[in-house]
Amino acid sequence: xxxxxxxxGVPGRRRAHPGGAVSDPSQVRDAAKLxxxxxxxxxxxDLDPEAEQxxxxxxxxxxxxxxxxxxxxxxxxxxxxxERRARRPVKLTxxxxxxxxxxxGVAVAAIGSVGSSRDxxxxxxxxxxxxxxxxxxxxxxxxxxxxxxxxxxxxxxxxTEAHCRAYEQVKDRGKALDARAxxxxxxxxxxxxxxxxxxxxQLARATAAPSRPAGPGxxxxxxxxxxxxxxxxTGASGNxxxxxxxxxxxxxxxxxQASDDKGTGKHK
Amino acid sequence: xxxxxxxxxxxxxxxxLGAAVARAQDGDDTAFAVAYRIVQPGLLGYLHGFxxxxxxxxxxxxxxxIARDLGRFKGDGAGFRGWTATIARHRALDHLRxxxxxxxxxxxxxxxxxxxGRHSTHEQALESLSTERALELVRGLPRDQAEAVxxxxxxxxxxxxxxxxxxxxPGAVRxxxxxxxKRLARQLGVGGETGxxxxxxxxxxxxxxx
Numbered sequence: 001x002x003x004x005x006x007x008x009g010v011p012g013r014r015r016a017h018p019g020g021a022v023s024d025p026s027q028v029r030d031a032a033k034l035x036x037x038x039x040x041x042x043x044x045x046d047l048d049p050e051a052e053q054x055x056x057x058x059x060x061x062x063x064x065x066x067x068x069x070x071x072x073x074x075x076x077x078x079x080x081x082x083e084r085r086a087r088r089p090v091k092l093t094x095x096x097x098x099x100x101x102x103x104x105g106v107a108v109a110a111i112g113s114v115g116s117s118r119d120x121x122x123x124x125x126x127x128x129x130x131x132x133x134x135x136x137x138x139x140x141x142x143x144x145x146x147x148x149x150x151x152x153x154x155x156x157x158x159x160t161e162a163h164c165r166a167y168e169q170v171k172d173r174g175k176a177l178d179a180r181a182x183x184x185x186x187x188x189x190x191x192x193x194x195x196x197x198x199x200x201x202q203l204a205r206a207t208a209a210p211s212r213p214a215g216p217g218x219x220x221x222x223x224x225x226x227x228x229x230x231x232x233x234t235g236a237s238g239n240x241x242x243x244x245x246x247x248x249x250x251x252x253x254x255x256x257q258a259s260d261d262k263g264t265g266k267h268k
Numbered sequence: 269x270x271x272x273x274x275x276x277x278x279x280x281x282x283x284x285l286g287a288a289v290a291r292a293q294d295g296d297d298t299a300f301a302v303a304y305r306i307v308q309p310g311l312l313g314y315l316h317g318f319x320x321x322x323x324x325x326x327x328x329x330x331x332x333x334i335a336r337d338l339g340r341f342k343g344d345g346a347g348f349r350g351w352t353a354t355i356a357r358h359r360a361l362d363h364l365r366x367x368x369x370x371x372x373x374x375x376x377x378x379x380x381x382x383x384x385g386r387h388s389t390h391e392q393a394l395e396s397l398s399t400e401r402a403l404e405l406v407r408g409l410p411r412d413q414a415e416a417v418x419x420x421x422x423x424x425x426x427x428x429x430x431x432x433x434x435x436x437x438p439g440a441v442r443x444x445x446x447x448x449x450k451r452l453a454r455q456l457g458v459g460g461e462t463g464x465x466x467x468x469x470x471x472x473x474x475x476x477x478x
Contacts, residue, residue, distance in 0.1 A: 038397075052308075059292070
């Protein structure tokens, strides 16, 4: 046993020796005969019918009930290796596609819910390319155009607000709340059960400052935005900054052309 | 004899066995009986060489597990023989652990080594080989060799399948089977080295296994 196991690891002289014997046809014949004889005498000739009955009873006990199909563990899979390998990529591909669809769906849902709840004049007229570069700066377009701007509402507040709106959409959908953004939101609120209260407070604060962006300074932005009205519906990047400004007043309106008219009218 | 030939007789049933297993998985107990009758002789032979007289009990245990887990199995006839051999082996190891009995009773080797001279020809040596004698010889082998020989020759598994049952590399199993058969051949007086081979083997064996 043990002593033999170690012997197997040494492919030395003794292993080469029997290999040389293969060429001898009489030895090959003898070896084949030995194996045949061994198999014949060691394989059990007469089977015990009682043992077979016991096995059958056990079989009926589990399979007679029908609909018996347990999960195949790795050790139960004795298909040829090629077949086993071929099946794996299919599973893997399916898993990856499913995961990306799920995650993508959550992301789209979050974006969509934020956009639909606050789209209005501001968002409808905001062109993504005009706004997106400003985002890292934290709501600077207002500063550059000289209007008062949302100085009391830094970027994090806007994020919180966005998360709050999205939270209402996704909180009942399984693992969406595991994402880091939600964890931050929960942490900011101080607990999962306090998120609702926290969010309503945040949203109330957001809507309490509605009139400020309607100030005199944003005509240039408004004009630029008006030209791009049809593209404004892309949502995600548009709602981060300028969407907020007008959000309070034009909140419930639809997007597209109607809001564009309204926004333009308001700005001018 | 670098390549261990599997018993063609055993493998001839693989197609039938695979079909029977598939039907048994759908709940056909006649098919299960067919699979049982194809597999059991090799399985029992393997267990006889492994745990001796308790082979029937261990085989019964194994079949309870096989019947229970049949729905989990995936594979063809050859795969089914490997799968059932794995289950039987685990039952056998459990059994040995419970009994604290060494699978190979010591002291048989000397008797074994005395025997080849009784027969004048190879043919006689093989044709007069009894089941008891063959099992005795196999159980006289080191356990890894004995198991490798039994799985390859008696159960009829191919190299990779036997290796999977034993949880070893195919190369190690091939070597073990090869050595085991070589040794059996010498002990039975076949293999072309009869005359001088016996004493040579005797001294070598003693030197190796102690």
